[in-house]
Amino acid sequence: MLLHIAPLLALAITLVRGTTAAAPNPDQINEILSIHNSIRQAHRSAPLTWNEEAAKYAINRATAKCGHPLSYSPPGADPKYGESVIRLTGRDLHVNYKVAILGLAQVEKSKDYNYNVENPYPNWLTFTQLLWKETTEIGCGSCQDDGGVGNNKYTVVCVYLPFGNVRNHYKQNVKPELGRTTVKYALSPEEHLLLNSAEFLGTSH
Numbered sequence: 001m002l003l004h005i006a007p008l009l010a011l012a013i014t015l016v017r018g019t020t021a022a023a024p025n026p027d028q029i030n031e032i033l034s035i036h037n038s039i040r041q042a043h044r045s046a047p048l049t050w051n052e053e054a055a056k057y058a059i060n061r062a063t064a065k066c067g068h069p070l071s072y073s074p075p076g077a078d079p080k081y082g083e084s085v086i087r088l089t090g091r092d093l094h095v096n097y098k099v100a101i102l103g104l105a106q107v108e109k110s111k112d113y114n115y116n117v118e119n120p121y122p123n124w125l126t127f128t129q130l131l132w133k134e135t136t137e138i139g140c141g142s143c144q145d146d147g148g149v150g151n152n153k154y155t156v157v158c159v160y161l162p163f164g165n166v167r168n169h170y171k172q173n174v175k176p177e178l179g180r181t182t183v184k185y186a187l188s189p190e191e192h193l194l195l196n197s198a199e200f201l202g203t204s205h
Contacts, residue, residue, distance in 0.1 A: 021063040021143045023055060028097050032140055032158070035101040035185070036130060044175045045133045054139025054159050057081065062157040066143035070155075070199045079205075082135065082163030084126040086156050086200040090193075093152040095142045099191050100156040103198040105130050107185070115176045118168055125165050125202025132164025133173040165204040 024032060029050055037047040057078060062085075064074030070087050077083070086103045088096065104126040106113075113124060120128060129135070140158040164173060187195065 019063075019066050019143065019145050021059050021066070021141065022095070023059055023141055024097060028095075031097050032101055032138070035098065035105070036138060039105050040131060042177045043131045044178055045131055045173075046136070048136060048138045048160075051137040051139045051161060054081065054137060054161060055141055056139070058139045058157045058159045059141030059143075061085075061159065062141045062143040062155045065155050065157070066145045066153075070201050080161065080163065082129050082132070082160035082165060082205070083203045084129050084158050084160070084200070085202075086126070086198050088154045088156070088194055088198050090152065090190075090197075093154060093194075095144065095154045095156065096191065096194065097140070097156070098185065099187070099194050099198070100142075100154075101130075101158075102185060102187075103195055103200055104158065104202075106200075108195065113174075115171065115174060118170050120170060122202070122204070125204055126200050127202075128170060128174045129160055129164045129202055131174045132160070133175070134162055135160045135164050137161040163203075163205050165202065167204065 033048060033050060040047060061074065061083065065072055065085065070085060084104050086100050088099060106124070106127040110127055113127060114120070138158055138160055140156060142154055142156045145153045145155065
């Protein structure tokens with residue numbers, strides 16, 4: 001069931017030349033929750049709910065990362081959040097939360113994850129945070145960086161409460177799919193290209 005959530009304060013602020021931060025609109029919030037929760041249900045994790053305070057924090061984090069390498073860690077990080085970041089690059093690009101969340105879920109290679117490993121490699125941190133059973137809330141935001149005429153980069157940040165990716169707690173929080181419950185999403189050829197070229201980064205605790 002889709003959740004109809006009162007929008008955050010309409011936020012589309014031009015920060016510096018060619019850089020704009022934005023909150024997801026109600027339809028995008030529903031899409032973010034729907035994709036997260038469909039995947040989580042398949043992996044036996046309870047659904048997430050939207051947290052507006054977390055979303056505002058995510059917008060600030062996306063803004064701070066805009067125009068910097070993805071590995072850049074802006075000052076002022078709040079340790080209560082788990083943070084996952086993905087950057088999408090393309091011509092005449094508009095933020096695509098479906099591709100962003102599927103990228104964080106690593107749908108193209110999640111079948112290769114080893115659920116018997118207690119502390120996985122860092123490249124899995126966005127996937128494990130998305131599934132983390134003890135996480136209950138989420139907020140996301142984005143920032144667009146105009147890298148040139150028609151060449152846009154979107155940095156999408158999603159933050160999670162309580163944070164996941166806690167060392168030595170992976171096996172109890174990240175479960176394999178149950179039976180034939182694999183979640184599939186239709187992607188256009190352009191979305192496949194966007195997904196395959198995405199950069200992503202997660203955090204651990």
